[in-house]
Amino acid sequence: MSLTVIGSMALDSIETPFGKKKDILGGSATYASVSASFFSAVDIISVVGTDFPKKYLSMLKKRNIGISGIEIKEGKTFRWKARYLDMNCAETLDTRLNVFEGFRPECSGRTAGKNDLLLANIDPELQGWIFERMKPKGIVACDTMNLWITHKKKALEKLLKKVDIFLLNDAEARQLSGEKNLFEAARYIHSKGAKMIVIKKGEHGALCFSPKLKFIVPAYLLEEVVDPTGAGDTFAGGMIGYLSAHKKIDDKILRRSLVYGSILASFAVEEFSADSLAKVGKKAIDKRFRRFGQLTKHFI
Numbered sequence: 110m111s112l113t114v115i116g117s118m119a120l121d122s123i124e125t126p127f128g129k130k131k132d133i134l135g136g137s138a139t140y141a142s143v144s145a146s147f148f149s150a151v152d153i154i155s156v157v158g159t160d161f162p163k164k165y166l167s168m169l170k171k172r173n174i175g176i177s178g179i180e181i182k183e184g185k186t187f188r189w190k191a192r193y194l195d196m197n198c199a200e201t202l203d204t205r206l207n208v209f210e211g212f213r214p215e216c217s218g219r220t221a222g223k224n225d226l227l228l229a230n231i232d233p234e235l236q237g238w239i240f241e242r243m244k245p246k247g248i249v250a251c252d253t254m255n256l257w258i259t260h261k262k263k264a265l266e267k268l269l270k271k272v273d274i275f276l277l278n279d280a281e282a283r284q285l286s287g288e289k290n291l292f293e294a295a296r297y298i299h300s301k302g303a304k305m306i307v308i309k310k311g312e313h314g315a316l317c318f319s320p321k322l323k324f325i326v327p328a329y330l331l332e333e334v335v336d337p338t339g340a341g342d343t344f345a346g347g348m349i350g351y352l353s354a355h356k357k358i359d360d361k362i363l364r365r366s367l368v369y370g371s372i373l374a375s376f377a378v379e380e381f382s383a384d385s386l387a388k389v390g391k392k393a394i395d396k397r398f399r400r401f402g403q404l405t406k407h408f409i
């Protein structure tokens with residue numbers, strides 16, 4: 110099985126209590142596809158400017174990620190500037206869409222034989238546009254952020270009708286639904302069409318709601334978080350990449366997919382940039398999976 114990831118590729122400028130970095134590799138599609146590539150074949154559809162360092166494209170290629178869907182357009186790469194005073198909450202200081210302005214990729218027929226689609230965080234109008242052209246046959250997952258709930262709620266809710274798995278964080282779930290209680294928020298989002306809702310809660314893990322199954326997965330316990338950027342995208346990529354690698358998805362595979370999402374996210378937050386995530390080894394992932402089992406072993 111193969112997974113197509115669409116979303117942003119970015120140069121991020123990030124400030125956390127651990128340091129300040131300028132123009133480092135970021136973007137929702139970057140984090141998500143690197144994360145998914147540990148489990149399944151991945152293709153990216155995105156756009157970068159002529160200022161985008163070629164070494165990052167080589168890194169993606171080296172990870173076996175298909176990059177023929179990355180358009181290199183005259184102009185500047187998408188830029189995001191953010192600060193974390195509280196490590197659970199990014200304060201966006203500046204967003205420059207740059208080459209994403211009006212971006213509509215040539216993607217019809219791209220999914221021929223390819224089944225799953227992860228619509229990583231980007232303008233829901235663009236997510237919807239791509240969905241309509243690709244007509245994916247497999248799992249359709251979608252992530253979003255507060256900016257789009259504020260400015261493009263209609264487009265987002267239209268998209269929800271087509272989505273199997275919708276991922277968002279707890280504050281976004283409350284914002285979208287107008288409900289304080291996350292159970293109620295999930296019920297609202299379900300009523301809009303999403304079959305399964307995954308609510309990410311940062312260091313407190315993630316909740317999964319579907320009519321048949323509800324469960325909680327903690328975050329992997331870390332001694333130090335250096336930069337939370339990309340945690341949500343990495344979680345989504347790990348989860349959907351893991352699902353994409355399995356022909357038949359039962360409850361156990363579904364639960365495990367969230368565990369792998371948590372584990373990949375734990376690597377993402379230990380260092381700055383999506384480039385660091387790409388250096389993680391399969392052995393280190395397996396080790397954290399075993400440790401995750403020990404940490405969550407309970408007494409029932």
Ligand code: AMP
Pocket residue numbers: 117118119120121134135136137188189199204230231232256337338339340341342343
């Ligand atoms: P996360 O920390 O998982 O919420 O995602 C952070 C990543 O999302 C960063 O690497 C940014 O480049 C990217 N990002 C931030 N704002 C946007 C936006 N408006 N659209 C698309 N991607 C964004």
